[in-house]
Each structure stands twice: as C-alpha cells, then as structure tokens.
Amino acid sequence: MKVKMILPALVEAMVRPIKYSLFPPLGLATLASFLPPDAEVEIQDEHVEKLRLDDNPDLVVIQVYITSAKRAYEIADHYRSRGSYVCLGGLHVTTCSKEALAHADTIFFGPGEDTWPAFLEDFREGHPKVFYASKNRVLRDLPLPRRDLLRKERYLVPNSIVVSRGCPHHCSFCYKDSFFEGGRSYYTLEVDRALREIGSLPGRHLYFLDDHLFGNPRFIGALFDGMKGMGRLWQAAGTVQTILTQPALLEKAAACGLRSLFVGFETLNKGNLASVSKTHNLDRDYNEAIRRLHDLGIMVNASFVFGMDADDPDVFDRTVDWGVEQGLETATYHILTPYPGTALRAEIEKEGRILTNDWELYDTRHAVYQPKGMTPRQLEEGYWKAYQKFYSWKGVFRGALTKPTLRAAVRHLAYSGAWKKMEPLWNLVIKTGALRLMRPALEGVLNGLGKTPEKVTALESPVLMEKCFTETV
Numbered sequence: 159m160k161v162k163m164i165l166p167a168l169v170e171a172m173v174r175p176i177k178y179s180l181f182p183p184l185g186l187a188t189l190a191s192f193l194p195p196d197a198e199v200e201i202q203d204e205h206v207e208k209l210r211l212d213d214n215p216d217l218v219v220i221q222v223y224i225t226s227a228k229r230a231y232e233i234a235d236h237y238r239s240r241g242s243y244v245c246l247g248g249l250h251v252t253t254c255s256k257e258a259l260a261h262a263d264t265i266f267f268g269p270g271e272d273t274w275p276a277f278l279e280d281f282r283e284g285h286p287k288v289f290y291a292s293k294n295r296v297l298r299d300l301p302l303p304r305r306d307l308l309r310k311e312r313y314l315v316p317n318s319i320v321v322s323r324g325c326p327h328h329c330s331f332c333y334k335d336s337f338f339e340g341g342r343s344y345y346t347l348e349v350d351r352a353l354r355e356i357g358s359l360p361g362r363h364l365y366f367l368d369d370h371l372f373g374n375p376r377f378i379g380a381l382f383d384g385m386k387g388m389g390r391l392w393q394a395a396g397t398v399q400t401i402l403t404q405p406a407l408l409e410k411a412a413a414c415g416l417r418s419l420f421v422g423f424e425t426l427n428k429g430n431l432a433s434v435s436k437t438h439n440l441d442r443d444y445n446e447a448i449r450r451l452h453d454l455g456i457m458v459n460a461s462f463v464f465g466m467d468a469d470d471p472d473v474f475d476r477t478v479d480w481g482v483e484q485g486l487e488t489a490t491y492h493i494l495t496p497y498p499g500t501a502l503r504a505e506i507e508k509e510g511r512i513l514t515n516d517w518e519l520y521d522t523r524h525a526v527y528q529p530k531g532m533t534p535r536q537l538e539e540g541y542w543k544a545y546q547k548f549y550s551w552k553g554v555f556r557g558a559l560t561k562p563t564l565r566a567a568v569r570h571l572a573y574s575g576a577w578k579k580m581e582p583l584w585n586l587v588i589k590t591g592a593l594r595l596m597r598p599a600l601e602g603v604l605n606g607l608g609k610t611p612e613k614v615t616a617l618e619s620p621v622l623m624e625k626c627f628t629e630t631v
C-alpha cells in the first residue's frame with residue numbers, strides 16, 4: 159500500500175520561509191507510526207518542498223489548518239480525481255466538518271491516536287467509514303513518531319516534541335475545547351515513554367510544542383527529574399499561574415535546561431481577561447512572573463492579543479511600553495481571532511460581528527470581526543505598529559537598559575536586535591538551501607556571549623531559540 163501524507167502550505171509560507179521552516183509536521187509523523195511495516199509511506203511538507211502531484215498513492219492523508227484549508231482541499235480534490243482514497247483530519251476539519259467532507263472520502267474529528275489505527279483496520283478490511291471521532295484519550299504504548307520520514311535538514315528545529323495533548327484551562331478564544339470535545343481535553347504520555355522519546359532525539363536542543371508543558375505538575379516534575387543530567391537545552395510554553403505558584407517546578411525546569419518560555423499574558427486589562435475566560439491569569443502579578451523567569455536565566459517570549467472588548471486605540475502603546483519596561487526579550491502580538499468552534503466565535507456570531515469567513519485571513523494578523531473599542535482598520539494598523547515599536551532600535555535599547563548587568567544588557571541587544579535584523583537573511587539562506595552555512599555564524603554569536611563553541615550547536619543559539627518562540631503560536 160502506497161501512503162502519501164501531506165502538510166499543505168498557506169500563501170504566506172512563500173514569502174516568509176523562516177516561519178514555516180521551523181518545525182517538521184510532527185502530527186503526520188505521529189500518524190505514520192501506526193502504519194503497517196510493509197506500507198510505502200512518504201511525508202511531504204509543502205512549506206519546505208514542492209509537492210509532487212503526478213503520483214497515484216492508494217491513500218492520501220492531509221492535515222488541515224484553517225489558514226491552509228483552501229490549498230488542502232485543492233490537493234484533496236486533485237488526488238480524488240486520480241483515484242486515491244483521501245483522508246482529511248486536523249483542527250480545521252474537526253470544527254468545519256461539512257466543508258471538509260466535500261473534499262474527502264473520510265474525515266477525522268480530534269486527535270488521531272485512537273481513530274487512525276481504527277480506520278487503518280477498517281480500510282484494510284475494505285469497509286472504511288466516512289467519519290471517525292476520537293473518544294479514547296490515552297497515550298499508552300504510543301509508538302515513537304516516524305521522524306525518519308521527515309526531511310530534517312530542511313528545518314531549523316527538527317527536535318520538536320509533545321509530551322501531552324491539550325491543556326487543563328478553557329480560554330474562550332482557544333482551539334482546544336472544540337478540538338478535544340467528546341473526551342478528555344488534557345492528558346499526557348507516560349513519563350518513561352516521554353523520556354524514551356527525548357533520548358531518541360540527537361543533539362542537545364529540544365522544543366516542547368505542548369500547549370502548557372506544566373499542566374500536570376506531578377507528571378512534569380517526574381519528567382524533569384528524568385531529564386536531569388541529560389545536558390539538554392530546551393524551550394516550551396507555560397502560564398503565568400505556573401510561574402507564580404510553582405516556584406520549585408520552575409527551578410527544576412531551569413536546572414534541566416529550560417532557557418526560554420513562551421507565556422500567554424494576552425492582555426494587561428482585567429476585564430479583558432475575564433471576558434475571554436482566562437481566569438488563571440486574573441489578579442496575577444505579571445511583573446513578578448517576568449522577574450522570576452529572568453532570575454532563573456530564562457528568557458521570556460510574551461504573547462499578547464489585541465482587540466478584546468475593553469481595548470481602545472491606546473492599547474498598543476500601553477502594551478508595548480510595558481513590555482519594553484519589563485525587559486521582555488521578545489514579544490508576539492496577535493489580533494484576536496474567532497476560530498470556528500470556539501466559545502468566542504459563538505459570542506461574536508451572536509452579536510453579528512463576524513466580518514469575513516475567508517479562512518486565509520484567520521491568521522491573527524487580520525481583523526476578521528468588528529471590534530468594540532476601535533475600527534477594524536485601527537486594530538490592524540495598531541497591531542503592525544506594536545511590532546514595529548517593540549522591535550525598533552529604541553525599543554530594543556530601552557529593553558536592554560532594564561537589565562541589571564552590562565552582560566545581560568548586551569545579551570538583550572543581541573537577542574532582540576538579531577531577531578529584528580536577521581529575518582531577511584534567514585529567508586535568503588533558506589531559499590538558497592544554505593541553512594547549514596548559518597550555523598558557524600550562530601555559534602559565533604554564542605561565543606560572543608561567553609559560551610564555549612564546542613558545547614553549543616546552532617540549534618542551541620539563543621537568537622534562534624528566540625526566533626522560534628516568537629514564531630510559535
């Protein structure tokens with residue numbers, strides 16, 4: 159049986175290759191691990207390679223994100239017309255199933271660890287169903303993802319890993335409640351299995367893609383114990399709540415290699431937090447959270463969302479100025495986006511405020527709904543202005559001045575400044591296929607920051623690490 163697994167690209171990937179050359183399609187590699195050993199399987203990621211479309215696989219598997227849905231359907235239609243059996247799954251299929259079904263033989267709701275093996279058995283026996291909905295949310299005895307099928311040399315961060323699924327929280331703008339509907343919405347691997355996967359990854363650097371790595375303190379504490387002495391350097395995402403209420407866990411994380419953390423601050427306005435059900439951030443001292451991370455030598459990539467109900471046109475300056483004053487190394491800004499299936503969408507739809515259902519615009523850079531405190535245009539302009547201001551040289555220098563020592567200030571300048579200056583260079587390097595040539599340069603940056611080059615590889619570069627954080631959603 160010939161199986162082709164595809165991650166379709168969205169238009170932006172053509173102009174900003176750096177963003178889409180970060181992580182390989184781990185979801186597809188996970189699904190591939192369930193295929194029978196005699197299956198002839200390939201994974202193609204359109205973000206990093208041109209798709210070959212003149213082949214005739216028996217089975218085509220496509221992962222659909224909202225922003226690349228249109229392209230995913232084109233590819234699906236193409237392969238169906240050539241006689242392949244086409245399966246569609248992923249976040250967008252789960253929330254917009256009717257739309258997806260018009261382009262597939264079978265569609266899947268939710269995570270695939272239980273439904274995909276069930277489908278494969280039915281397919282082999284000749285009676286696959288049209289729908290499969292995930293219910294059984296356990297990751298026991300999960301095979302290791304088939305990373306051997308990934309073109310690792312095409313990615314800056316080949317060592318991405320997830321040790322949990324979902325998140326224990328319920329923010330109204332987040333994909334997770336709709337994606338995990340019908341079963342548990344937060345669960346983890348077994349510690350030994352997670353450690354085995356970590357052990358299988360070459361080099362030192364890891365990037366945990368978990369929504370909230372610290373969601374189960376007992377699990378993650380045991381994982382950190384197991385990671386001690388492995389010499390890993392890693393990045394992840396966590397919450398303000400964890401930072402402030404789990405100091406021992408955070409110290410353990412730092413001790414086993416945590417070097418930078420993506421944190422969803424979202425907004426500085428309490429009313430906004432309540433309106434999007436981000437209750438675990440309510441009444442938390444954000445300044446103190448940042449201080450704790452910095453004290454442990456952990457860099458902060460702070461994530462903010464603009465356009466919530468209490469936001470007015472001043473929100474952009476207020477948010478950026480605060481971030482600069484706090485010495486945030488990097489900041490990621492988003493325009494609030496009412497993704498299908500979310501509680502936020504239901505609310506905005508009820509109020510008649512959705513402006514467009516062009517999914518390609520649901521990329522957190524466009525105002526796809528009518529905000530309450532400003533016009534859609536003000537929201538989009540303010541969003542871009544926030545990025546420009548935070549990463550202006552003035553912003554970068556002001557951030558550096560908040561650092562307690564000269565060395566820390568230089569480090570800050572290198573991180574933020576390099577991020578700002580290097581994107582066109584990264585894009586050029588990726589386009590010309592010369593990614594590897596960048597590594598000595600990166601090591602040079604690290605050397606300048608006082609680390610020994612033989613201990614640090616390109617993938618451990620703080621510049622690169624910051625880049626990845628900034629790009630991750």
Ligand code: B12
Nearest residue numbers: 182185221223224225226246247248249266269270521522
């Ligand atoms: C890493 C990541 C990226 C990376 C790379 C993605 C990649 N190479 O796969 C980058 C930085 C490129 C990226 C970009 C974007 N991302 Co992103 N990203 C993620 C992140 C953090 C992890 C994804 C991951 O690897 N998960 C781990 C693997 C194991 O799970 P998985 O991929 O979901 O696969 C499982 C299931 O989905 C399912 N499945 C998937 N496909 C199929 C197919 C079949 C047939 C079956 C049976 C099952 C199945 O089975 C798999 C195993 O369970 C998620 C958050 C999240 N937790 O999912 C956001 C997330 C997917 N991203 C999101 C968004 C919005 C974006 C951007 C639009 C952001 C932007 N502002 O530009 C872009 C656009 C991406 C695109 N191409 O269209 C949203 C998606 C919302 C939606 N409704 O689609 C998420 C959920 C973040 C969020 N909280 O809002 N992203």
Ligand code: SF4
Nearest residue numbers: 325327328329332369
């Ligand atoms: S904490 Fe993050 S991942 Fe969890 S529900 Fe909220 S936005 Fe989603």
